[in-house]
Amino acid sequence: MSENERIELAEILFPNIKNNCDYYEKMYPERDLKEGAMVTRYGPSPTGSVHLGNLYSAFCDMVYARQSKGIFFLRIEDTDQKREVEGGIDNIVSVLKGFNIAPTEGYSIGGSYGTYRQSERAEIYQTYVKELIRKGYAYPCFMKEEEIASIREEQEINKVRTGIYGIYAADRDLSLDEVKDKLSKGEEYVIRLKSPGDYNKSVEIIDLIKGKIKFPENDEDFVLLKKNGIPTYHFAHAIDDHLMHTTHVIRGDEWVSSVPKHVQLFEVLGFERPEYAHIAPITIKDSETGAIRKLSKRKDPWAGAKYYEESGIPFDALHLYLATITNTNFEEWYLNNSDKSIEDFTFSFDKMAVGGTSFDEAKLNNICKTYFSRKSGEEVYNETLDYAKKFDEEYALLLSNNKEDMIRFLNIEKDGDRPRKDIAKYSDVREEFSYAIDELFVKENYSKLESDKKYDLDLVKEYINELDLSLNNEDWFNGIKEFASLHGYAASPKDYKKNPEQYKGHVGDICEALRVVITGRCKSPDLLSIMKILGKDKINERIKLYEGYIGK
RNA sequence: GGCGAGUUGGUGAAGUGGCUUAACACACUGCCCUUUCACGGCAGCAUUCACGGAUUCGAAUUCCGUACUCGUCACCA
Numbered sequence: 222m223s224e225n226e227r228i229e230l231a232e233i234l235f236p237n238i239k240n241n242c243d244y245y246e247k248m249y250p251e252r253d254l255k256e257g258a259m260v261t262r263y264g265p266s267p268t269g270s271v272h273l274g275n276l277y278s279a280f281c282d283m284v285y286a287r288q289s290k291g292i293f294f295l296r297i298e299d300t301d302q303k304r305e306v307e308g309g310i311d312n313i314v315s316v317l318k319g320f321n322i323a324p325t326e327g328y329s330i331g332g333s334y335g336t337y338r339q340s341e342r343a344e345i346y347q348t349y350v351k352e353l354i355r356k357g358y359a360y361p362c363f364m365k366e367e368e369i370a371s372i373r374e375e376q377e378i379n380k381v382r383t384g385i386y387g388i389y390a391a392d393r394d395l396s397l398d399e400v401k402d403k404l405s406k407g408e409e410y411v412i413r414l415k416s417p418g419d420y421n422k423s424v425e426i427i428d429l430i431k432g433k434i435k436f437p438e439n440d441e442d443f444v445l446l447k448k449n450g451i452p453t454y455h456f457a458h459a460i461d462d463h464l465m466h467t468t469h470v471i472r473g474d475e476w477v478s479s480v481p482k483h484v485q486l487f488e489v490l491g492f493e494r495p496e497y498a499h500i501a502p503i504t505i506k507d508s509e510t511g512a513i514r515k516l517s518k519r520k521d522p523w524a525g526a527k528y529y530e531e532s533g534i535p536f537d538a539l540h541l542y543l544a545t546i547t548n549t550n551f552e553e554w555y556l557n558n559s560d561k562s563i564e565d566f567t568f569s570f571d572k573m574a575v576g577g578t579s580f581d582e583a584k585l586n587n588i589c590k591t592y593f594s595r596k597s598g599e600e601v602y603n604e605t606l607d608y609a610k611k612f613d614e615e616y617a618l619l620l621s622n623n624k625e626d627m628i629r630f631l632n633i634e635k636d637g638d639r640p641r642k643d644i645a646k647y648s649d650v651r652e653e654f655s656y657a658i659d660e661l662f663v664k665e666n667y668s669k670l671e672s673d674k675k676y677d678l679d680l681v682k683e684y685i686n687e688l689d690l691s692l693n694n695e696d697w698f699n700g701i702k703e704f705a706s707l708h709g710y711a712a713s714p715k716d717y718k719k720n721p722e723q724y725k726g727h728v729g730d731i732c733e734a735l736r737v738v739i740t741g742r743c744k745s746p747d748l749l750s751i752m753k754i755l756g757k758d759k760i761n762e763r764i765k766l767y768e769g770y771i772g773k
Numbered sequence: 774g775g776c777g778a779g780u781u782g783g784u785g786a787a788g789u790g791g792c793u794u795a796a797c798a799c800a801c802u803g804c805c806c807u808u809u810c811a812c813g814g815c816a817g818c819a820u821u822c823a824c825g826g827a828u829u830c831g832a833a834u835u836c837c838g839u840a841c842u843c844g845u846c847a848c849c850a
Contacts, residue, residue, distance in 0.1 A: 225832080258807095264850090265850090266849080266850050268849080268850070277817050287827075298850065300849090300850080301848095301849050301850065303849085304850080362848095366848085369847090369848095377774085380774065380775090381775090382774095382775060382776085382846080383774095383775085383846065384846070411848050413848095430776070430832090431777095434777065434778080435777090436776065436777065437775095437776070441846090442781070443847090444847080444848050446848085447848040448848055449848085451848090453847090453848070453849085454849075457850095473844095473850095474777095474778080474843095474844065474847070475843090475844055475850090476844095476850090477777060477778075477844075477845080478776070478777055478778095478844070478845040479845075479846095480777090481776095499778095499842095502780090502843085502844080503777085504843080506784090508797070512843095513842060513843070514842095514843085515843085515844095517835065545785085545798090546785085549785090549786065549787065549797095550787080550797090552785090552786090552797070552798055552799095553787090553796085553797050553798075556798075574786085575778080575779070576778075576779040576780075576783085576842095576843085577779075577842090577843065577844095578786095579784080579785060579786090580785090581784065581785045581786095581798095581799070582784095583784070583799055583800060584784080584785060584798075584799050584800090585786085586799090587798085587799055587800090588799095594812085595783055634811085634812080637812085638813095639811095639812045640812070640847075641810095641811055641812055642811075642812065643810095643811070694808095697808085698808045699808090701808060701809095702808065705808085712808090712809085713807095713808075714807085727808090727809095728808050729807095729808065729809045729810090730809085731808085732808060732809035732810085733809055733810080733811085734809095735809085736809065742810085743809095743810065744809095744810040744811060745809090745810065745811085746810085746811080747809095747811095748808085748809070748810090749808095763823090773830090
């Protein structure tokens with residue numbers, strides 16, 4: 222086709238596109254940012270619920286933009302209307318908000334590089350396609366699905382590469398008359414790239430995470446615009462990231478194999494290419510097969526973002542976890558800089574895992590526990606209340622009615638520099654502090670007790686009877702030691718260990734009995750503090766409850 | 774099958790030619806601390822970096838081959 226024919230073709234195909242590319246180039250001018258500022262973007266497609274991996278990549282976008290004083294924007298990539306799920310976009314926005322991953326620009330936020338929703342940008346893409354047709358870098362392709370399928374079959378039989386390229390690209394050299402003819406018959410078409418690539422040559426890119434990667438050049442005439450005039454991912458990526466001036470494309474490494482396509486697109490369009498950073502997926506070792514696989518929403522509850530919200534994992538703790546998998550040296554840094562926050566750490570691409578990052582539940586758990594241990598009782602109370610209001614209304618009500626005592630309970634052993642670590646998520650509070658709320662304790666009391674050890678209840682009664690709750694800690698435990706020896710128990714575990722046959726047990730056994738009767742648990746924070754908050758009346762009620770319980 | 778990448782302990786991993794008799798964390802075990810449960814401290818936990826070969830005075834680190842794992846090969850992103 223001659224240049225004039227191509228211009229005519231472009232006009233026939235896109236009669237409604239009046240603007241030229243320049244119009245958009247001016248509309249989306251260079252960003253005014255200081256040297257080194259990164260412009261990153263998170264581009265989710267609303268095709269399902271949000272996955273941990275999505276959160277991870279959005280987290281990276283946020284962190285790199287923030288530390289370079291750049292821009293992190295949100296762009297909705299809804300070019301696949303077939304797979305789009307209802308409420309998908311709202312869900313993305315609310316999940317990001319819930320996890321405090323805050324874009325500085327974009328969909329639902331605003332900014333001057335919009336619209337940030339690809340389905341509303343059809344005209345822009347078409348304008349650039351029209352230009353590509355004029356230049357001879359794109360053409361309409363009328364091949365039917367069946368034709369493409371049979372080409373594929375043929376290629377598989379002949380053991381050659383599959384795809385529409387070279388001699389298989391039947392419509393790439395159609396004459397203008399042939400095109401007009403097909404058009405007049407109402408044949409449907411897509412717009413394909415007329416690839417100038419040579420498979421025998423190679424392209425090389427430097428991926429910020431993976432390093433140098435070399436591939437054969439792309440020679441596939443892949444689809445730019447689908448039948449409905451909406452672009453494919455590849456084309457939308459090139460246009461949008463150019464116009465929106467993305468400097469760093471951070472995305473899942475399922476995209477690395479399409480890098481040659483993207484490189485070529487940027488060349489053909491005359492755009493400067495952004496840097497690429499392909500992040501490895503979060504994997505897990507399958508407990509049954511032992512195989513390493515991507516986290517799956519069906520098999521792994523923690524794959525879905527919802528899980529973290531529902532089970533009550535604080536977003537700050539999740540950020541900490543994401544930070545530790547983002548940069549392998551973060552964990553150690555944070556351990557040595559416990560007073561600092563994630564914002565104070567400088568992340569770098571070359572400290573990111575090249576292979577798969579494995580999900581480590583035990584580590585997440587530990588991070589969460591440390592997070593909670595550093596929070597004051599009041600903070601834990603408020604956050605837990607917020608959580609309970611959403612996911613456990615009954616408990617929320619109980620919490621509100623017992624605010625003062627609850628905060629006192631949550632504050633036990635918080636003052637020293639060795640805080641306890643018994644809570645990993647908001648939903649643990651109800652269980653861990655089951656003794657703290659009387660209504661709850663009366664109802665559930667000893668049902669969760671796993672051991673069926675027998676305790677000397679008479680001894681407990683006698684002790685409580687004599688107990689003076691105004692004592693300070695030191696006097697109190699001197700007292701209990703004395704009480705222990707008076708009743709044939711060793712005053713310290715050491716004495717007991719030396720001569721176990723001389724004693725019925727040691728002071729710890731008495732404490733255990735008290736703990737179980739009073740709290741219904743084998744583990745609890747400092748007993749005296751609990752008893753002080755509870756008061757003698759409640760303690761006596763619980764002794765009666767326990768009598769009833771073992772009477773069964 | 775083609776193309777691209779990965780393979781270090783129970784787990785997550787550090788490590789880019791000598792400082793590695795392989796960091797750190799989690800888990801586990803033991804001891805210590807402690808009035809109990811925890812918390813914390815100390816110690817133990819890969820003589821070895823998928824396998825084979827090559828380069829080198831010297832390799833987990835470079836090169837080649839093999840095996841396995843992962844990603845991708847759509848008018849899905």
